[in-house]
Amino acid sequence: MRTRLVPAAGMAALTLAAALPAVPAHAEPAPRPHPAAAPQAGKGVRLHTNAELAAALRRIARASHGRVKVRSVGTSNEGRPLWFVTLGNGPRRLLYVTQQHGDEPLATESAISAVRDLGLGNGRAARHLRSKITLGVLVRANPDGHERNWRYNYDPDAKPEYGEPGKGYDINRYHDPAVRPEDNPVPEAAAIQRTYAAFRPSIVVDYHMQGRYAFPPPDGREITTSIQWPTAAGVPADAVRRSKQVAVRMNQAFTRAGAVVSQYPGGSYQGIARNAYGLRGSASLLVELSDLPPERQRFQVRTAHLSMVDLAFAAGTGALDRIDPARADAIPPRGPELPGARSAHDHGHGHDNAA
Numbered sequence: 196m197r198t199r200l201v202p203a204a205g206m207a208a209l210t211l212a213a214a215l216p217a218v219p220a221h222a223e224p225a226p227r228p229h230p231a232a233a234p235q236a237g238k239g240v241r242l243h244t245n246a247e248l249a250a251a252l253r254r255i256a257r258a259s260h261g262r263v264k265v266r267s268v269g270t271s272n273e274g275r276p277l278w279f280v281t282l283g284n285g286p287r288r289l290l291y292v293t294q295q296h297g298d299e300p301l302a303t304e305s306a307i308s309a310v311r312d313l314g315l316g317n318g319r320a321a322r323h324l325r326s327k328i329t330l331g332v333l334v335r336a337n338p339d340g341h342e343r344n345w346r347y348n349y350d351p352d353a354k355p356e357y358g359e360p361g362k363g364y365d366i367n368r369y370h371d372p373a374v375r376p377e378d379n380p381v382p383e384a385a386a387i388q389r390t391y392a393a394f395r396p397s398i399v400v401d402y403h404m405q406g407r408y409a410f411p412p413p414d415g416r417e418i419t420t421s422i423q424w425p426t427a428a429g430v431p432a433d434a435v436r437r438s439k440q441v442a443v444r445m446n447q448a449f450t451r452a453g454a455v456v457s458q459y460p461g462g463s464y465q466g467i468a469r470n471a472y473g474l475r476g477s478a479s480l481l482v483e484l485s486d487l488p489p490e491r492q493r494f495q496v497r498t499a500h501l502s503m504v505d506l507a508f509a510a511g512t513g514a515l516d517r518i519d520p521a522r523a524d525a526i527p528p529r530g531p532e533l534p535g536a537r538s539a540h541d542h543g544h545g546h547d548n549a550a
C-alpha cells in the first residue's frame with residue numbers, strides 16, 4: 196500500500212470496550228502535524244512521526260513510575276532507535292511487533308494506546324494483570340520505511356533476495372531461525388531475533404496491513420482483519436496448537452470490536468516472523484488489518500488496540516489455555532480482493548507476497 200495517511204483534526208482518546216476488565220484509558224494530546232504530511236484535511240488517523248513516537252513512549256514510561264520501561268534494542272540503517280517497551284513482571288510472556296513494513300502503520304498507533312492502558316492503569320484488574328504477564332512490544336520495527344512510507348527497510352546498496360534493489364530489504368523475510376542475528380543482513384530483523392531470544396515470549400503477535408477483500412456472495416461483507424498461525428513445515432505440533440488458541444481468541448476479540456475476520460492465505464517460508472517464531476516453539480500469530488478508507492482508520496486502530504489488551508488478559512487469566520484450538524479451522528478463508536482496491540502492499544517482491 197502506498198496510500199499516504201493524512202492528518203486528522205485530532206486523535207480521539209481510545210477507550211476499552213465495556214466488555215473488558217476495567218482499565219482506564221489515558222487521554223493524550225494529539226501530536227502536532229508532521230511537516231511533510233499531506234496538507235489536505237482528512238478523516239484518517241494522525242500518525243506519530245518517529246520523533247513523536249519516541250516522545251510518547253518516554254512520556255508513558257515517566258508517568259508509569261517504573262511500571263513501563265522503554266529502551267532501544269537496535270538501530271536502523273539510518274540510526275533510528277528500535278523501541279522496545281515492556282511492562283509487567285508475570286510469568287506469561289507476550290511479544291507484540293508492529294510495522295515491520297513501513298507503509299503499514301496503524302497497529303503502531305494501537306500499540307501506543309495499549310501500552311498506555313496496560314502500563315498506566317492502576318485499578319485492581321490492571322495491577323493483577325501485570326503480576327501475571329510480562330508484555331514486550333517492539334513498536335514500529337521499521338522506522339526508516341515509515342519515514343519513506345514504503346514497505347522495505349532503507350538499504351539502497353542492497354541486492355536483496357527479498358526486497359527491492361535501490362530501496363532495501365523486506366524485514367519480514369529475514370527471521371529464519373537458521374540465520375544467526377550476527378549474520379542477518381537486516382538490522383531490524385536481527386534486533387527482533389535478539390529481542391526474541393532474550394525475552395523468551397511464549398506468544399508472539401506480528402501486526403501488518405493488507406489490501407481490501409470481501410467474503411464471496413451471498414455474504415459479501417468486507418473483511419477488516421485477517422489472521423494466520425504458523426504454516427511452515429517443522430513447526431512443533433504444540434506450537435501450532437497454542438497458536439490456534441491465540442487465533443481463536445483474537446478472532447473473538449476483533450469480532451467483538453466490530454471487525455470482520457478471515458484467515459490469511461500466508462505461505463510457508465520460514466523467514467516470515469509468523470513461521471519463524473512458531474518454529475522456535477512460541478505460539479505465533481500474524482494479524483493483517485485491511486487498508487480501509489481514511490474514515491475507518493480509527494476503527495482499525497481501535498480494533499487492534501482491543502486485541503492487544505484482550506490477549507494480554509486472556510493469557511494472564513489462563514482463559515487462553517482453555518480454548519479448543521480446533522475452532523481456529525472454522526475461521527473462514529479470505530475472499531476475493533475488492534475491485535479497484537489493489538494496493539502495492541499485496542505485491543511485495545519475493546516469497547509469499549504481502550504479509
Ligand SMILES: [Zn+2]
Nearest residue numbers: 296403404550
Ligand atoms: Zn506487512
